[in-house]
Amino acid sequence: MANDLPPKEEFSDWYNELLFQAEIMDVRYPAKGVYVWFPFGYDLRNNVYDRLKSLHDESGHDEVDFPVLIPEGILAKEGEHIAGFEDEVFWVTHGGRKELDERMALRPTSETPMYTMFDLWIRSHTDLPLKIYQVANIWRSETEHTRPLIRLREITGFKEAHTAHATPEGAEEQVETALSLYEEFYDFLGVPHVVTERPEWDKFPGAEYTYAVDTLMPDGKALQIGTAHNLGQNFAEAFDVEFETQDGEQDHVYQTSYGVSERCIAAVMGVHGDDNGLVLPSEVAPTQVAVVPIPFGDEDENAEIMETCEKIVDELNDAGIRAELDDSEDNPGAKYYKWELKGTPLRAEVGPRDLESGSAKLVNRLGDEAEAGFDTVVKDVREELDALSEEIRETAADDLDASVVECETYDEARDVVDEGFALVGWNGDEDAGKRIEDEVGVDMLGEPRGYGVGDTAIETCIETGDDAKKIVLLANTY
Ligand SMILES: Nc1ncnc2c1ncn2[C@@H]1O[C@H](COS(=O)(=O)NC(=O)[C@@H](N)CS)[C@@H](O)[C@H]1O
Numbered sequence: 304m305a306n307d308l309p310p311k312e313e314f315s316d317w318y319n320e321l322l323f324q325a326e327i328m329d330v331r332y333p334a335k336g337v338y339v340w341f342p343f344g345y346d347l348r349n350n351v352y353d354r355l356k357s358l359h360d361e362s363g364h365d366e367v368d369f370p371v372l373i374p375e376g377i378l379a380k381e382g383e384h385i386a387g388f389e390d391e392v393f394w395v396t397h398g399g400r401k402e403l404d405e406r407m408a409l410r411p412t413s414e415t416p417m418y419t420m421f422d423l424w425i426r427s428h429t430d431l432p433l434k435i436y437q438v439a440n441i442w443r444s445e446t447e448h449t450r451p452l453i454r455l456r457e458i459t460g461f462k463e464a465h466t467a468h469a470t471p472e473g474a475e476e477q478v479e480t481a482l483s484l485y486e487e488f489y490d491f492l493g494v495p496h497v498v499t500e501r502p503e504w505d506k507f508p509g510a511e512y513t514y515a516v517d518t519l520m521p522d523g524k525a526l527q528i529g530t531a532h533n534l535g536q537n538f539a540e541a542f543d544v545e546f547e548t549q550d551g552e553q554d555h556v557y558q559t560s561y562g563v564s565e566r567c568i569a570a571v572m573g574v575h576g577d578d579n580g581l582v583l584p585s586e587v588a589p590t591q592v593a594v595v596p597i598p599f600g601d602e603d604e605n606a607e608i609m610e611t612c613e614k615i616v617d618e619l620n621d622a623g624i625r626a627e628l629d630d631s632e633d634n635p636g637a638k639y640y641k642w643e644l645k646g647t648p649l650r651a652e653v654g655p656r657d658l659e660s661g662s663a664k665l666v667n668r669l670g671d672e673a674e675a676g677f678d679t680v681v682k683d684v685r686e687e688l689d690a691l692s693e694e695i696r697e698t699a700a701d702d703l704d705a706s707v708v709e710c711e712t713y714d715e716a717r718d719v720v721d722e723g724f725a726l727v728g729w730n731g732d733e734d735a736g737k738r739i740e741d742e743v744g745v746d747m748l749g750e751p752r753g754y755g756v757g758d759t760a761i762e763t764c765i766e767t768g769d770d771a772k773k774i775v776l777l778a779n780t781y
């Protein structure tokens with residue numbers, strides 16, 4: 304049964320069709336940029352977010368839940384912040400028929416409600432460092448083209464972490480911790496990524512500096528899948544968040560915030576998916592093993608086949624592996640298509656020949672075959688599940704590495720950014736930087752962490768011909 308998904312290279316159609324056919328999100332909700340999770344999609348989302356949350360729990364963050372409604376006076380307290388969000392905020396103006404005397408924003412992010420309370424919570428250096436996070440809905444009336452999971456007006460899985468420290472070094476270290484946490488999270492998802500320092504003109508409103516995590520989607524566009532901001536004392540001064548230092552002085556706290564949204568799910572879909580549908584890292588697949596009986600024997604054999612399949616499912620589930628018996632009436636081919644569409648990492652088939660050989664045939668989502676002895680099925684299946692995750696992680700990493708190309712001329716850069724990331728020299732001057740973006744018609748992601756001028760053959764600024772002070776990545780972006 305040929306699947307009726309468009310080929311992946313028609314990425315936009317493939318992505319939209321897959322969201323619906325694999326039952327990830329239902330885009331038929333009658334509001335722009337607001338979508339509904341299907342149960343399967345929500346199961347996948349929860350497996351992914353369980354990991355994101357446990358990484359925060361394991362690194363000393365406390366989980367909280369702050370109010371959605373932000374009185375206008377609170378939202379407007381930090382100048383750059385309100386300037387950056389005033390075009391994006393949804394307002395609540397009435398309670399019933401009665402107009403509110405102060406309108407309230409639906410939170411676009413939670414710096415302002417949180418730091419209102421930090422002022423009451425933090426008195427002394429002994430209250431620091433304070434590290435909290437929440438996974439909540441936020442709202443941004445994005446004017447650009449909305450896309451499910453990618454550019455939403457209601458973001459349903461906004462993981463935002465906020466920290467306060469007694470010293471600037473504390474905040475700097477926390478940004479590094481945030482980036483390591485994102486590194487670990489995206490390695491877990493097998494999603495390769497680059498980390499860059501966003502240029503001055505593209506920082507988070509109110510931040511001293513912003514680091515971003517970007518991955519490359521199959522249409523050659525970069526998707527920003529996480530950000531970490533050093534907020535310095537900007538918000539602490541606006542919200543009067545002071546503390547008594549060890550030597551009895553008063554000082555304002557040094558803060559960070561860092562966020563991930565359900566774009567992480569879009570990244571897993573886009574990076575790993577193929578023409579047959581989702582390809583999921585085993586660790587997050589809602590069903591990890593589909594056990595499929597092949598009843599091509601006689602009455603007794605078929606009964607034994609079904610019994611064997613049920614036993615395998617029970618053993619796998621008892622071992623914590625999410626296995627499902629597919630005893631539907633569909634023919635095997637239709638079953639395979641359905642499980643492939645949903646990215647199920649492994650299929651275990653049991654037919655008459657397998658009864659004789661005492662082992663089930665394993666076929667992973669990429670089509671590679673293996674055997675699982677009936678009495679070693681848990682071990683064999685676990686090995687195959689891990690092998691699949693490793694294989695898709697490596698394939699994706701190789702693809703991303705190959706997509707970063709050093710460019711000396713604008714023409715080269717224009718070609719490269721159709722598929723990937725152009726690396727160019729820049730003299731660090733803001734006007735020249737903006738001309739580079741205009742000349743290539745893309746965004747400057749910023750300086751990649753881990754390598755700079757001297758690590759590449761690039762010596763001059765692509766715009767001015769001066770010596771390059773920085774090398775920066777350029778890309779088309781969502
Ligand atoms: N409209 C949107 N739809 C989906 N994801 C989004 C949207 N806007 C931002 N994001 C994601 O949310 C992440 C964090 O958003 S942010 O604006 O960069 N940073 C903050 O809001 C800070 N308060 C840190 S939580 C971004 O890196 C991006 O991956």
Ligand SMILES: [Mg+2]
Nearest residue numbers: 422543544545
């Ligand atoms: Mg105070």
